[in-house]
Amino acid sequence: MNIHEYQARELLRQHGIPVPPGEVARTPKEAEALTRKYEARVVIKAQVHAGGRGKAGGVKLADTPEEAGRLAEQILALQIKKFPVKMVLVAPAEEIAHEAYLGAIVDRSSGSVVLMASSEGGIDIEEVAANTPDKIFKESVDPRYGLMAHQASRLGFKLYAGDANRAKQAAKIIQALYQTMVDVGASLIEINPLITRPSGELRAIDAKINIDDNELFRKPEVAKLRDSSSEAADEMEAREVGLTYIKLEGNVGCCVNGAGLAMATMDMVKYYGGEPANFLDIGGSSNPEKVVSAIRIITADSSVRSILFNIFGGITRCDDVANGIVIATQQIDDTPPITIRLTGTNEEEAVRILEGAGFSAMTDMDEAVKKAVELATKG
Ligand code: GDP
Ligand code: MN
Numbered sequence: 001m002n003i004h005e006y007q008a009r010e011l012l013r014q015h016g017i018p019v020p021p022g023e024v025a026r027t028p029k030e031a032e033a034l035t036r037k038y039e040a041r042v043v044i045k046a047q048v049h050a051g052g053r054g055k056a057g058g059v060k061l062a063d064t065p066e067e068a069g070r071l072a073e074q075i076l077a078l079q080i081k082k083f084p085v086k087m088v089l090v091a092p093a094e095e096i097a098h099e100a101y102l103g104a105i106v107d108r109s110s111g112s113v114v115l116m117a118s119s120e121g122g123i124d125i126e127e128v129a130a131n132t133p134d135k136i137f138k139e140s141v142d143p144r145y146g147l148m149a150h151q152a153s154r155l156g157f158k159l160y161a162g163d164a165n166r167a168k169q170a171a172k173i174i175q176a177l178y179q180t181m182v183d184v185g186a187s188l189i190e191i192n193p194l195i196t197r198p199s200g201e202l203r204a205i206d207a208k209i210n211i212d213d214n215e216l217f218r219k220p221e222v223a224k225l226r227d228s229s230s231e232a233a234d235e236m237e238a239r240e241v242g243l244t245y246i247k248l249e250g251n252v253g254c255c256v257n258g259a260g261l262a263m264a265t266m267d268m269v270k271y272y273g274g275e276p277a278n279f280l281d282i283g284g285s286s287n288p289e290k291v292v293s294a295i296r297i298i299t300a301d302s303s304v305r306s307i308l309f310n311i312f313g314g315i316t317r318c319d320d321v322a323n324g325i326v327i328a329t330q331q332i333d334d335t336p337p338i339t340i341r342l343t344g345t346n347e348e349e350a351v352r353i354l355e356g357a358g359f360s361a362m363t364d365m366d367e368a369v370k371k372a373v374e375l376a377t378k379g
Helices: 005-014 028-038 065-076 125-131 149-159 164-184 213-218 233-240 259-271 288-300 318-331 347-356 365-378
Strands: 023-025 042-046 059-062 088-092 098-107 112-118 137-141 186-196 202-204 208-211 244-247 252-256 278-281 306-313 338-344
Touching: 005 088, 005 164, 005 208, 023 028, 028 042, 028 065, 028 088, 042 065, 059 065, 065 088, 098 164, 112 149, 112 164, 137 149, 149 164, 164 186, 164 202, 164 208, 208 213, 233 244, 233 288, 252 259, 252 288, 252 365, 259 278, 259 306, 259 365, 278 288, 288 306, 288 318, 306 318, 306 365, 318 338, 318 347, 338 347, 338 365
Parallel strands: 252 278, 252 306, 306 338
Antiparallel strands: 023 088, 042 059, 042 088, 098 112, 098 186, 112 137, 186 202, 186 208, 244 278
């Protein structure tokens, strides 16, 4: 789950990280009023679930309340990476002497949280990571012991070599960052930039937190931070009906039951020269409505050229899936060609239903995948 910057700032603040004040405005008038209240130069920042807002024109400085209103109006009219801006954060502007980067991710290969720090923070951190990875310092945290004080200090001192004052501030912030990670169930936290004020104090002026969805059930306070209206429409619809859907870049739409089979199906699509358009797991006890939603979501993705069903009927009944396919194609116009492979529970009934509606079904997975890839390529 993604949360907004203003929410992430609040979580960091609660854990003792120094974050400047700031409030959300939904209209230019509100932005103007907040600027008047702060009696200062302000920064106005788009609140959307996308990075790179600065480069997209979503971060602007304003000297007066009137200018803040005008800039807020411009930013509220933007769409950043497909996300319309519905609110802005208004915060007293900071004077920046230096921008650093701090990050924490769950690193699956080492099974631990890895902390990262770089003194080359700011909007080009991706290029730093790609071109000069040695400028990013790392510490891996053993989950049995948590972050050790000496690890936080080491990162702090690498980050601000020769400046003990800032190194110590950074070490504290790094410890609080790790604690936030654990407490909120984050899979990623980034503070970019962590700025140095001209006075030498550090402040976190941007924050990004991704919450691991599997933590939400035991962290109801964190789960409440979800802003469905700011999420990608397809992923939201999928979640509401209990499907696991992740959009990818290819053109073969995949509709599969079970995460393992879904992964195997994507591998096979690639093996036969195609590219999957999505990961979609319709889950165990799928009813026809779920299948209809799945087809609607896949079809709404304009890059999809062919749809592949790969169903291994266990708890999932093949006839339910077949009914879903038939209903969906009656309800939705212009679905791409559908290739169906199913085997297992109620397979014969499923084949009858599908053939009655003019579809054919296969039982061989290789054949089905090959055909779906072919249809996507020539279609
Ligand atoms: P992002 O582009 O989505 O990562 O948004 P950021 O909040 O990180 O802002 C992008 C850039 O805008 C930062 O790297 C800063 O250079 C600049 N910026 C953001 N807030 C302030 C501020 O309060 N004062 C000044 N002078 N610059 C700021
Ligand atoms: Mn940033």
